[in-house]
Structure formats: structure tokens, C-alpha cells
Amino acid sequence: MLNNQGRPTGAGESAPAYNRKTFTGNRALQTREALIFEIGRPEVSGIDIDEPEAFTPRLGALARKTPLDLPGLSEPETMRHYVRLSQKNYAIDAGLYPLGSCTMKHNPRLNEKLARLPGFADVHPLQPTSTVQGALELIEVLSGWLMELTGAHAVAMSPKAGAHGELCGMMAIKAALAARGEGSTRKVVLVPDSAHGTNPATAALIGFEVRAIPAREDGTVSAQAVREACGPDVAAIMLTNPNTCGLFEPEVVEIAAAIHEAGGYFYCDGANFNAIVGKVRPVDLGVDAMHINLHKTFSTPHGGGGPGAGPVVLSEALAPFAPAPFLRRMGADLEILTLVEETGDGAAFGRLTAFHGQMGMFVRALSYMMSHGSDGLRQASEDAVLNANYVRVGLGDVMSAPFGDRPCMHEALFDDNWLKGTGVTTLDFAKAMIDEGYHPMTMYFPLVVSGAMLIEPTESESRASVDLFIMTLRDLTFSVRRGELERFSGAPYYAPRRRLDETRAARQPILRWTPPAPIIEDEAAE
Amino acid sequence: MRYLPLTPEDRTSMLRRIGAPDIDALFADVPADKLLQELPDLPRRKSELEVERTLSRMAARNVAAGSVPFFVGAGAYRHHVPASVDHLIQRSEFLTSYTPYQPEIAQGTLQMLFEFQTQVANLTGMEVANSSMYDGSTGCAEAVLMAHRITRRKKAVLSGGLHPHYAEVVRTLSRMAGDDVMTMAPDVLAGEDMLACIDKTVSCVVVQTPDVFGNLRDLNALAAKCHENGALLIAVFTEAVSLGLIEPPGAMGADIVVGEGQSIGNALNFGGPYVGLFATRQKYVRQMPGRLAGQTLDANFERGFVLTLSTREQHIRREKATSNICTNSGLCALAFSIHMTLLGESGLRTLARVNHANAVKLADMLARVPGVEVLNETFFNEFTIRVKGDAGQLVERLAAQGILAGVPVSRLLPRAGFDDLLLIASTETNTDEDRAALVAALSSQLAH
Amino acid sequence: MTDVRYTKDHEYIRINGDIGEIGISDYAQKQLGDVVFVELPQIGASFGKGDQAAVVESVKAASEVYAPVSGEVVEVNSGLEATPASVNEDPLGKGWFLKIKLADSGELGALMDEAAYRDFLKTLD
């Protein structure tokens, strides 16, 4: 007997186009997820904890009377809620993430494991220093690596991210100027228009006045322009190098000399350090202070927006002007000095944050650095630059580069000149990349380039991966030229959400969940 | 190198495709005399095994809080974090994504931030919260700047009960920004008269509750006096769990509430990363620092979330931004939010009561030890004791016996005449044995 | 017909006796895109010609609005708080920002009239 039991195993004769809305609104693995406030219940908890035995509270008259309105979920519901949410995110683990200026490189899991060792994660910042010698040793070793890689004389470890590092560096400059008696006369900070927004924001935060300096046609800053902008009122220059156009500033040494000659300091935004680790030491170029985004160059995971860490390396001139606390070796032991007077020269300034900085990030960064070693770190930078130039050349004939076909550092910059008159904008192009399974590049930054598209593939991409990326973008450019506007104007089509209405969000901001207004019975009945 | 996918053959052929004779041709803009010829003077690459061995050795030189009776607080608290929290935050899609600049493929992060903002607002009793600051102390300093923008005044008054490190962060930033700060004398017993300091020149008053010495503070009178004078009340907390049990600052008239969120969802981490919570009233939202997630609709009219009100921020407003913050504490905010979701309000209330009960029990035990005086009238899970002799040395001796007894006030306020004061925190993680060990060790030390 | 004058920064001022109603031109609103917020000055504030009088925000940009002439603020369009979209829909009507009492009507002479402004716009593209 022939056995004809069982289910059909083909793909279906002729699968019809199908577009029906599902009952749940889900699309197979792509599920909807309500807010915890809609699915949680106040009496539910995912944690078992017993009420204490009766006792007499010591709260005075301040026991809570105000409702909490915090619904709870059991553990399985919690897992499901957040796993479903996670599935709506793009991630470097899932695909190339060419976000220029952000250095979305691979995040090794060894680093996660080590950061969670109880000897690092379960240690309190105010334990007796005799019980945290290993933690202090780690900070000392990491500081040593950062100083060696940058040529610096000191490093301030407490800043919590790049922008916080900028603040630290600019405070050091302010302190140094004050020590020279020029605190009230030197008020101006030179910032190129191509700078990241944090640079002018930082300078303004502590009372500096921002003066723009122009870039040349080729996207770099000339020493001449700096010299012309310098005067007795200038405190510092904030320059990104490699710069935000992905170029190494060719006159950086002369620029440093110019600002020093004029009596100012050179703050370098080190966000793009990944291009030059082990190749050049910024302090050798004349830099006085530079933050290092450990969450970029040294792979601590970005976590959907942080935490980061922004240690600031300091030149000999600025080394005395660092924030408290200080780490000092006293014989075999490491000590934390909190009082500014104890640091010896009295030039230090106060705290930037409650404790000693982002220890969890320090462990990860050191693990990354030790894994690479001096040879691997240099190789990583070379590969990052190689991949970026490969992208630049692979797309140079179909997109437009604002500064011609000169080599770039670790990111390749294109503009929207090639899109003029096509009806497609940088934004549309970026959104179409989403449908192709890619996170878009950084767009509309730097501001000095029209419709900027800044592509940073990083060293973590294989050649096959970069090849496919290039081919995909080429295909998109052909589509633009064929006038296939719908591929762009409505994109993305296949993401968890279509384009979102940001105007609506900003005009009537809804920044928190509130219970829906109750339906009034008799009105509803009418 | 295990993290680098390019092979030597790839590199050669890619260089050929680029048209560069060698890799250094791509570094042509680097002044030739600055291009390093030698490798940096650092060790060469290491295997996973070797790195793990090296760092584990460093970790082993530290005393982990969980391995001893542990009573250290003063701004960071050891709580039990459910295993599911740490698992979830390590999901690739949360851990290895950037700030949600492309909302269509970042709804996970954006929805979570919207939920986080709501949780923080409800916990603090405020109308809106942002999507996190670096930590409580930097949030505190930013709150002061925000108050200056709103009131167009430049003078902050800091309570003597504010964590001394927070006060120092505020002073550092204010001094650099050219603003005035008046700091009250350290106020161990919460007896200071701040009302007398408030006049029409004051921009804001910064008060912590529970304060650094553990005392709970009623903010109502202060808020009223502030508002009479056109000043803002900034309320600070360093122990978020306390809000499960005590009246939130928002209900006592605070205009800005900032605090440390570490104690929910986040490990001690030797001081960071932590997560700053920042909440205020709706009318001040445009002066707020930091990112905000907001609700909207997509092209199919489906609910979705985006970053909004960005014109406040550095990437748009540049030197006129409300703050320079960019990267914040996203993943720590996620840990906070997941832990809070697991707790729910019933769990949070119970957790807070257990903390309070443990601290009350310990305070009562310590009060009976000769040579110890418990100073607080009110407290949540931390209080101040006066001991016979030097508290710093006492803590060292107890540490040598394997007990981490607390934070000597002299550690926070060196050479300020508080050498006999000790802050002691007790959370749900302390057992009866822990308490007995502390009391016994303290008794024997003080008997000498 | 009332008299409307323009600046090179695309503010307009509509003169009505000694009161001038200030807003941004149709060209400006198109350039900005969807307006989401307008920060208005306090009533009673005084401006010199060219001082910042308001800030107009789109989703992605914030632009200063300068006083075309000097004067004291006598009224602001508080309706913009709820409906900032009127700046886009009706910039010279419901989308006005503020009214000032002119300090020196002589300053008006330096501004462009409708025709001159239209010519000026032609030079921009």
C-alpha cells in the first residue's frame, strides 16, 4: 500500500500575494507589544520577598501616602515583554552598523564576563581602599595603556562619557588659565563649524564664548585660519582629529603651534581615535587634552545610548590641572586622594562625579586592549581605515564625495549632490537602507556638508560583509537613477514601524504613559 | 587576532582595489615624523584565557560585598538584582545598539525609555522624567543649571545634608560656569534652618532626603518658601528604594527631583556605571537636559516612539543647548526599568519595608553597644552612629576582620571634625548573622 | 490696507498705528518646515532693533527671530502654544508672534516692502 498520510511538504503551488491584517496585529516573529502599564497589575510582582516581622517604623511623619502607580509583571511576563521589545531593535551583533562618528564595532563577550566578576561588579566605591587594591590596580594599568597610546602625562579617569570628558578637559584649561591669571581675559574657544554639537555646548556650559573657524574647501582646517582667529582673548581650540569629515587634519602640528604661540590650549575631540591607535600619539601632535570614548574606540557596548566612559588624557602642561579624586601609589599600595590639597601642587579642581568613574567600562576596555595587544590595536586601526577606504572607492563612482577622492581615515563621507534633482533625499536613501537590512549611516552630520552621509564600517566587518554592503548601496543608487522613487519615499516598508511622525511628537509631546480617560457612561450610550 | 575578520590576503587585495601601495599610504596626511615606526610599548595580544587569568587575579584582590557582612552605603547600595535583569540587558539588541537615532529599527529601546520615564515620574511624584543622566551627582549639578535658566538667577543654596560629593560636583560646575553656590554646614541632625537663606536672589535650594546622614526631611515648608520667592526646590535622593516607603518629593512641592537609580537593577560596580534619574514639572520640560522619548504614530497610524523635543539638545542647539550630554546611561536605565517592572508597586513597597525593618533592627542592636550612639531620629535604610574614637580606624580594623562596617563620615568630609561618625546602611541583603557579626565585632573593638 | 514690511532675516512687521505685529514670512515658514514650538517673550519686555525677540522651532532646528525695529512687547500670540501649526498654515495671519509698541517709526524706513522683499527672495535661489 502506498502511504499518503502526512502533511504537504512543498512551498504551496502558486503562493498568492497576501496582505491580510492578522487578528493580533502580529506578523509571525514580529510581534506587537503593549506598554507595561497596559499589561501589568499593581498587585503582581515577579519577585518573592516576605514582609518583615512587625516593627516600629522610624519614618516620622513621612511615610508614603501618594500612590505609586507602578504595575508589576511576573517573571515569565517580564521576560517576554523585554525579549519582544528587543526584537524591534537593530544591533551590531545582528548586522553592519555604519554609523559614522560612533564606531559601532564588535563588543567581545569576554569583556562582559570579566566586568561581572564579583571582585569588580560587587565592590563599593567607598569600601576601605585596603579592600579594593585590585580595582585600583586595574585603573592604574588602564591609565598606563591610555597614556602610552596617546603620549600623555596624566589621565583623568572619572568622566562618564565623551561630552563629560570634554567638560573635564575644558575645565582643566580654565583652571590652567586661571592659574596664569588669565581666567577672565581668555574667554573665547575656537570651534570649527564641522564640530560635533557637544563641543560648542561644552564650551558654553562653563562660560566660554564660541567663535567659529572656517574649514577649507577640502574639509580641513588651515593653520593660517587658526592663526588669524587667535588673539589675547582666545583660551583654546576644540578640534576633532581625525575630523568629523573623516580626514586627518594635515596641519594639526602647525595648528597646535599656532594656538600655543597665542597662549591658548589645544583640546582634541578624540571620538575618532579608532583610526589612529598605535599609529600616531595625539599628544605628540601638540594636543593638551583629549577625551577617549571607551564606548567607541575600546568597544564597551553602547547599550542603546550608554553608559559610556570618557577618560581625558592630559599633556604635561595640563597634567597638574585635573579633577579629584587622584590615584597615587604609596609604596606597594594604591591610595585614593580626595582632597585637592593633598595632590601636592594645589592646581587640581574638584569632582566631576560622585565616585571614581565608570569602573564597569574600565574592565571591559582593558580586557579589549589586552586581548588586542599593541600589535592588535594597531591592526584594528589599520583595518578600520582600510575598510572605510574600500567603501569610499566602492561607492565613489555612484555617489558624490564632497572632498574629492582623497583617502579617508576610518569613515567615508558622501554628500547629497548626486541626489539633486532625483526627488530622493539623504533621509529617504537612509530609510531605504533599513529595508535592505542595514542600519543607516550617520546622516546630516557634519553640518558643513549638504545632506551628509558618514559611513564608518569599522574593522569588525569581513571583506564579504563590506562587499555586500557596497553592492547594496550601489543597487540603491541605480534605483535612484532609474527613478524608482517609491523604494525611497515611503521607506522603510519592512521595519517594525513605518516612518514616524516626529512633528506630531514635538507639537503635542506625550512623554509618559497616562491612564486613558474613562469613558463616561451616559455619553457613551448616546 | 580573533576580533579582526580581514585576512592578510584580503588586506593586500583591498589595498590594490583602493589603489594604495601600502597601508601607510592611507595615512599620508599624518606628518611623517609623527607616524609611529615601532609598536607602542605595551604587551602583545593575548588569548581569552590569558586575559581572563590576568583580570581575574586583579578581581580576586578586592573584597566583594557579597562575601562579607556588608553595611556600606552613602550613595550606592547593595541590593539583590534578579538574574533575569542581567540576562535581559545582555540581549544583543539592547546591549549592542546605539542611541535610537533611527526610530523605525529602535522601537525596543524607545518604548523601554518611554516606560522608564513613566516609572521615574511616578516614583518621584513628578510629571515628566528624562531618559537618564550619567548618575545622581551629575544630574544634581545639571538641575542647578536648569534652575538658573528658569529663574534667570545664579545662586544655589545647598543643604548640609546633601551628599558631600554631590555638593562638590555642583560646586565644581558652578564655579567653572561663574555661578554662586552657598553650602550650608554639614548637618548631621537635620537641624539646619534653610528657610532663612531663601530670598529673591536665590535661584534654587538643593535638599537631599533621606539626607546623607540618613535623616528624612519634610520638604513642604521649604517648597512654600522657595515658591514665595520665585526660587525652585531641587530634591535629591541617593537611594531610590526609599521612594517605595516615603513620601515622594513631588508630593512635597519639589520642582526638580534628581537622584541615583543605581540601587534598582544595577550593581555597585565600584562607582559606575550608574544611572541618574531626573524629573520635573511639565511646564519646565523645555529647560530640561537630556534625551526624551515621546509617543507618536507612524505612517500606518500605529503607535510608536521617537526621541523628541531635541531642539533643547547639543546636536541641534549647540552652544545654546540646555546641556552638553549626549551618551547617557541607557542600559542602566533598562536595568532599572526591568527590575522595577519585576518589583511592581507591591514588590517595591515590600522591598522598602524590609530594608527599613533591617535598618531599624540594626540600629536598635547598635544602640545597646557601649560606646555607640545612634544619632538619627528618622531614617530609611541608613543612619549615623557616633563611636568612641576614630571611625576611620575602626572601619579599617573591622575590614581586617572581614566586616565592611560602613562609611566613616571623614571619608566624605575629611578633616572637618567628624572623625567619630560612621554611616551604616542595611538592605535586604543583610542577614541576622551579618548583623550579629557587626555588633559583636564593634562591641569588642570599642571595649578596648 | 495695512502696511507690511520685511527684514532680510524673513521677519515681517505689520504696522497699525504705533503698534507693529511681528511674525515670520511665508518663505521662512516653508524653509523651516513644520513648526513645533515658538518661544515668546514676556509682555513688557523691550527690544532694540535686531535683538532676539523669539525663537521658532521645527523638529530639527531652532531659529532666532529678531526684532525688525525697536519697541516694547504689548501682546504675544499665546494661541501658538496649542497650535504652532498656524505658523505654517497662516504665517501672516493666525501665525503672528508678538505685537510691539514702536519706539521709533523712523526705523521702518530701512525695511523692505512687499515688492522689494519679493525681489530679495529671487536673489536667494
Ligand SMILES: Cc1ncc(COP(=O)(O)O)c(C=O)c1O
Ligand atoms: C565627534 C564626537 N564628539 C563628541 C561626542 C560625544 O561623546 P559622548 O556621546 O560619549 O558624550 C561624539 C559622540 O556622540 C562624537 O561623535
